[in-house]
Amino acid sequence: MTRTIPFALAAVALAAPSAALADSQFKLLVLSIPNTYHYEYIPVARDSLERLAKLHAFEFTWTNRTEAFDGDLSQYAAVMFLNTPGEELNPSQRAKFEAYMRAGGNAIIVHRAAITPPGNWPWYEKLVGRSFVIHPMLQTGVVTVADNSFPATFGLPDRWIWSDEFYVLANPYRVSITPVLNVDETSYDPTKIWPGQVSKPMGKDHPVAWHHRHEKGRVFVTTLGHNVEMYRDPTYLTHLMGGIYWTATGRGERRR
Template sequence: MKKSLLAVAAGVLMAAGAHADSQYKILVLAMPSKYHYEYIPLARESLERLGKLHAFEMTYTNKPEAFDGDLKQYAAVMFLNTPPEELNEARRRKFEAYMQGGGNAMLVHRSLIIPPNTWPWYEKLIGRRTGNHPMLQTGVVDVADKNFPAAFGLPDHWIWSDEFYVFDNPYQIRINTVLNVDETSYDPTKIWPGQVAHGMGKDHPLSWYHYVDKGRVFVTALGHDGNMYRDPQYLSHLMGGIYWTATGKGIRP
């Protein structure tokens, strides 16, 4: 009898130890676009697994109505391959107020594309204006900042296949580059008939962070293909971005 009671007590303690209180909560807006929709269920599954592993809560949605609620409950808001112009004027103002009040944002791949002058505040949030991009190719991504959490799980030189977006900086915003792509490792001019593409040269960032208003902003241009959301290194990159964006911690001196 005593052994049975001890076994039950031990089981209760183990279950209690296995449960971890959530450290923070994030909102992930994952809306489909013409070329980005198959990633949605794959990304959700992987992000939910990261949430369980790293003890954070996540609201994952493809409904912009999520911005009608209380954004202050979220440590960070992630635009995951979401066309930002899909937010109406009222929701844009709501998100701006969230950032001005100390909120934080994480912007992934397709979320970096918005028609020029559609929402200038958002372009400044990105830190760059996205132009066109060459065809998806395999290239070499170099870690520019080994001390930032989104680079911790990556090799110094990473073979990666993606759409290597081209950027300019009309607002002269300073960013802290985390990943850079080596343009000698692919063809920056390889594009569809009738279009013209140019590279950016030696300084071609793909991921960076900076600060806007009172908030933190992490940006990664990587993440075109749905299968990437099953890749351990890419998920490590995303998790490092989530961790810093939500908490402000992890940057090594």
């Protein structure tokens, strides 16, 4: 599921800044490389991000080339790995990203970007905060708000009907995270999977979005966002924008 498929879109670098407002609040780097299972969403997600950027006065550089990590990352308030895991970076680029986070940079991990081969880059696994085990078939379930003080939950119902791949996760590095959204495993079949594979329930503690600190930076992770229609969905985009806002600025958490 990690191999890049060769087609015209992948061959064209998209490392061009979005149309930005003069008084932009912050700037993102968005890495989105098409792969076998995630490519149709790309033009839709980019269009939705452009609309969010105009609405919320930020700018972003969208790229499908990891060479963007060879440049100056300090200009970005956050780096978003959009359905693209960190394993795509070469050793030099990985080192530059690690240095960026140690200097106070921030990261946003979306869906497929949370999946990386165990042991391939342990530092990145710790940045994500949880390690992917497997996922059952895409199903409709009930996503629940775990932290209503966090911006990625603002505007979301307490119980949200959503269809996605609800990842089964492990925590081999004992990373402490703050869950933002959970999924209610009684609302779908966590064992429903393809022949020859086994998926086991995680139980009551099944986060699908969370945040934590890594090195000196903020990290927001959402494992939601599998197919193209999700990047047109206002509720999902509200969730994603809340994560972007907090990650880039450190603001917006409601005091309890």
